[in-house]
Amino acid sequence: MAVLASKSTRIIVDENISWRLKKLLSSWDILPVNEITAQERLSDFKIWQFAKANDYSILTFDEDFWELQNLYSFPPKIIWLRIGNVNTQAIANLLLKYEESIIHFINDDNLGVYELYL
Template structure:
């Protein structure tokens, strides 16, 4: 499972879950801010699932369908270690979601 962490999620998430393939957005272009549509295209081209707090990705999926898939954290802003806890707690659900050809968005709550 390949995840790309939106810019509102700290790059430290990668360190908290080192056994997962997590790419922080700031590692794509360290000196340039990427728009949501640029992140969308990168994720689609490179087979990533987007992890985000941002509703805008849901709107992009409504326009363009999927891939990429979206793991939408419906938690409000929480600490990075809490995001890691939520993702690990739902690891099997996320794995099943990524493999599912019918579903484009997985919403996760606290």
């Protein structure tokens, strides 16, 4: 698929999503949380701060990031997977299915949360 983005489409993958997603979506700029720092487990707020400072969106299953966005607005943008317990390949397939919409979401300064359902 052609790159449609005018802004960065960098995505931090929350710890509850496998780092293997990076391999399945090799054309995406994905940073698993565990690659940010090896020394400590990062709190959601520290992940939020890192994403904001480094122009990342956050891919997550957790509503915690939505709550942070309600408190502090955006960026960072949240891609919220509302899909239950599925394997990494199913997540990759879902993201690829909606890739164009996700890119448009990231580039729209008026939107902060993109929810994906199965």
